[in-house]
Each structure stands twice: as structure tokens, then as C-alpha cells.
Amino acid sequence: QVQLVESGGGVVQPGRSLRLSCAASGFTFSSYAMHWVRQAPGKGLEWVAVISYDGSNKYYADSVKGRFTISRDNSKNMLYLQMNSLRTEDTALYYCSREYCSSSSCYAIFDIWGQGTVVTVSS
Amino acid sequence: EIVLTQSPATLSLSPGERATLSCRASQSISSYLAWYQQKPGQVPSLLIYDASNRATGIPARFSGSGSGTDFTLTISSLEPEDFAVYYCQQRSNWPLTFGGGTKVEIK
Numbered sequence: 001q002v003q004l005v006e007s008g009g010g011v012v013q014p015g016r017s018l019r020l021s022c023a024a025s026g027f028t029f030s031s032y033a034m035h036w037v038r039q040a041p042g043k044g045l046e047w048v049a050v051i052s053y054d055g056s057n058k059y060y061a062d063s064v065k066g067r068f069t070i071s072r073d074n075s076k077n078m079l080y081l082q083m084n085s086l087r088t089e090d091t092a093l094y095y096c097s098r099e100y101c102s103s104s105s106c107y108a109i110f111d112i113w114g115q116g117t118v119v120t121v122s123s
Numbered sequence: 124e125i126v127l128t129q130s131p132a133t134l135s136l137s138p139g140e141r142a143t144l145s146c147r148a149s150q151s152i153s154s155y156l157a158w159y160q161q162k163p164g165q166v167p168s169l170l171i172y173d174a175s176n177r178a179t180g181i182p183a184r185f186s187g188s189g190s191g192t193d194f195t196l197t198i199s200s201l202e203p204e205d206f207a208v209y210y211c212q213q214r215s216n217w218p219l220t221f222g223g224g225t226k227v228e229i230k
Binding site for chain 1: 159161167168217219220221224
């Protein structure tokens with residue numbers, strides 16, 4: 001079945017780095033743009049970053065631009081989020097999500113979500 | 124950045140009642156609005172895309188409407204499993220943004 005499984009979360013001090021991974025299965029990973037979306041404890045959803053199906057285009061939320069880098073390895077069906085210079089406000093559950101595609105078009109919305117990985121930034 | 128404002132923050136209704144949720148954009152987003160449902164402890168799930176198109180497997184009691192800056196999600200008759208938080212999301216401009224959510228709770 002279609003599945004996304006995140007890993008790599010943990011507790012980290014402010015200013016340090018962390019790399020999240022997302023393993024995709026059950027679909028042709030290389031055909032889909034992929035996103036990271038996060039949710040702070042008890043809060044709403046915040047879009048973080050997107051990478052196109054072939055990795056050639058990337059966009060970021062202003063809150064993470066210059067600190068986070070999204071990447072992918074289509075040969076391994078893997079999505080990544082390198083997070084540098086972490087701040088306490090980056091504390092959240094980080095979801096990997098697939099962009100929705102119909103038979104004819106793709107839309108920057110999310111039809112498949114992983115269960116998430118928790119990142120806690122604290123001294 | 125396009126700001127999405129959802130109202131009300133909380134909606135207290137009984138099963139069988141009609142729920143009307145609002146999402147207002149800070150500028151026109153055409154029909155590029157999606158709705159998600161998130162139940163406690165679960166991941167969000169896509170309900171509606173492009174304002175009025177139900178995603179695969181979504182029951183007909185869920186409907187979306189609107190264009191420009193004002194959008195509505197309607198649940199025609201609330202089932203027990205519909206009590207959850209609902210988010211809107213725009214895909215008109217980067218960065219993608221979400222509304223703050225509306226919690227539909229049992230009255």
C-alpha cells in the first residue's frame with residue numbers, strides 16, 4: 001500500500017542540526033513532488049518545503065529559508081530535510097507528504113501523509 | 124504571504140446537524156483552496172480540493188464552495204466520526220499556507 005515513513009527526529013539543542021528522512025513505498029516516487037509540513041504541539045499546520053519530482057525545483061517557507069534544505073534520492077525512494085541552526089520555534093511534528101495528482105494534473109495539496117517524526121529543540 | 128482566516132474557531136453542534144465552516148483569504152486565490160480533516164492523534168486527510176471537488180472516497184455530506192476570497196465547507200448532517208479539526212489550505216501562491224483551523228465539537 002501507499003506509505004510514507006518518517007524518521008530522524010529527536011531532541012536537539014538550539015543552533016544544532018538534524019536530518020529528517022522519509023521512506024516512500026507503494027507508488028512511483030519519482031513521479032511526485034513531495035513536501036514537508038509541520039505541526040507544533042497543540043497548534044495548526046505549517047507548510048515547510050517542497051521539492052519537484054526530479055529535484056530541480058524547491059520552495060521554502062520564509063520561516064525556514066536559508067536554514068533548511070529539502071532533497072530527494074529517487075533511486076532509493078527517499079525524501080530528506082536537512083535542518084540547520086535549529087530554533088526553539090522549530091519544535092514540531094514533521095510530516096512528509098505527497099502532492100496530489102489526478103489523471104491529468106498535479107496540485108500543491110497533500111493526499112498522502114506519513115505519521116510524522118517529532119523534533120524538539122530545547123536547551 | 125496569503126493569510127487564511129478560519130471561523131469560527133470552535134463550532135459546537137449535535138450529530139445530525141449541519142455544519143458551516145468559513146475560510147477567508149487575504150487576497151484572491153481563485154478556486155485554489157483545499158480542506159483537510161484532522162481527528163485527534165491522527166494525520167490530516169484531504170477532503171476537498173479546488174474549492175468544491177471531493178477527494179476520492181469522501182462522502183457526499185461534505186461539500187465545498189466559494190471563490191476569490193471567501194470559501195465554505197459544509198457538512199450536511201454531522202456523523203459521530205466528523206467531530207474533528209478542519210483546516211483550509213491555499214495553493215494559489217508560494218508559500219503555501221493553512222488556516223488556523225476550526226474545531227467541530229459535540230454539543
